[in-house]
Amino acid sequence: MLAEPLVKRATAFFDGQNLFHAAREAFGYSYPNFDPLALALAVSQQKGWNLTTVRFYTGVPDPRESPFWNHFWAAKLAQMGRDGIRPSSRPLRYRSEVKTLSDGSQQTVSIGYEKGIDVRLALDVVRGTLEGTLDVALIFSQDQDLAELSDEVRSIAQSHGRWIKIASAYPQSATSRNRRGIDRTDWIPIDRGAYDACLDPRDYRPRPGS
Numbered sequence: 228m229l230a231e232p233l234v235k236r237a238t239a240f241f242d243g244q245n246l247f248h249a250a251r252e253a254f255g256y257s258y259p260n261f262d263p264l265a266l267a268l269a270v271s272q273q274k275g276w277n278l279t280t281v282r283f284y285t286g287v288p289d290p291r292e293s294p295f296w297n298h299f300w301a302a303k304l305a306q307m308g309r310d311g312i313r314p315s316s317r318p319l320r321y322r323s324e325v326k327t328l329s330d331g332s333q334q335t336v337s338i339g340y341e342k343g344i345d346v347r348l349a350l351d352v353v354r355g356t357l358e359g360t361l362d363v364a365l366i367f368s369q370d371q372d373l374a375e376l377s378d379e380v381r382s383i384a385q386s387h388g389r390w391i392k393i394a395s396a397y398p399q400s401a402t403s404r405n406r407r408g409i410d411r412t413d414w415i416p417i418d419r420g421a422y423d424a425c426l427d428p429r430d431y432r433p434r435p436g437s
Contacts, residue, residue: 229390237276238361239267240348242368243285244341246397249369249405253398254419258299258432264310265425267365270396270415276363280355281312284348286319286341295433302431315351317343349376356383356391363392366409374410398422 247259263283271278283304290297304314320342325333348366353376355361364380366373377393384391395408399416408414 229385229388231390232362235276235362235392236279236360237267237271237274237363237365238280238282238352238355239263239271239278239365239367240352241267241281241283242344242348242366242370243283244344245368245370249403250398250422252405253400253403254422255402259303260426260430261422262425262427263307263312263367265427266367266396266417266422269421269425270365270417271363274363274394274415276365279361282348282351283307283312283314284344285314285316286344287316288319292319298433299431303427306429306431315344315347317341317347345370345372349373352376352380352393353383356380357387359387359389362390363394365415366393366395366412367397368395369397369405369408371407371410374412377409377411 241263243259246261247256250256250259250261264281267278267281285300285304287300287304288296300316304316307314327333348368352364352366355364373395380391380393392413393409393411394413394415396415396417397408399406400419406416408416
């Protein structure tokens with residue numbers, strides 16, 4: 228058995244879009260109104276971990292495709308940087324898809340999707356493990372693409388003779404269809420009360436005419 232450290236240094240890794248969609252499904256919120264630093268601190272304090280670093284990852288829409296959300300994320304990410312969070316963003320990629328409308332007609336629409344966000348997050352978790360800067364990787368996501376990451380991190384820690392924990396935190400309520408954390412991690416469901424205690428008091432949505 229590897230020695231468990233008395234003081235456990237935690238780094239929080241936020242999959243911004245995954246967290247937003249989970250909160251929308253669980254609590255009905257229509258935009259990402261969470262404060263990552265407050266959420267990371269709340270979960271870490273609950274578990275008795277010493278939060279040292281917060282990292283945030285998201286795709287950002289092209290301003291020509293979605294000026295509203297481009298403005299929102301530019302402003303929110305800038306504030307995160309001022310709060311000491313380390314944000315990492317990538318421009319969304321776009322592809323055309325044909326949608327069938329309610330009247331039976333079809334329309335071609337441009338759909339944005341993230342590329343490389345989960346890879347960047349995973350690389351940063353592995354780097355923190357290799358450099359020995361964390362004892363707990365606290366991942367705010369339910370993305371099962373990250374399940375293999377937990378095995379890799381434990382293997383690295385074992386080879387270095389270090390104790391390590393990987394946890395996934397996510398909003399959950401009676402309306403949540405997905406009630407699973409990332410496989411092979413410790414699951415930490417976040418209820419409405421805990422989430423609402425960590426709302427961002429600032430609203431980054433652009434006002435009409437701005």
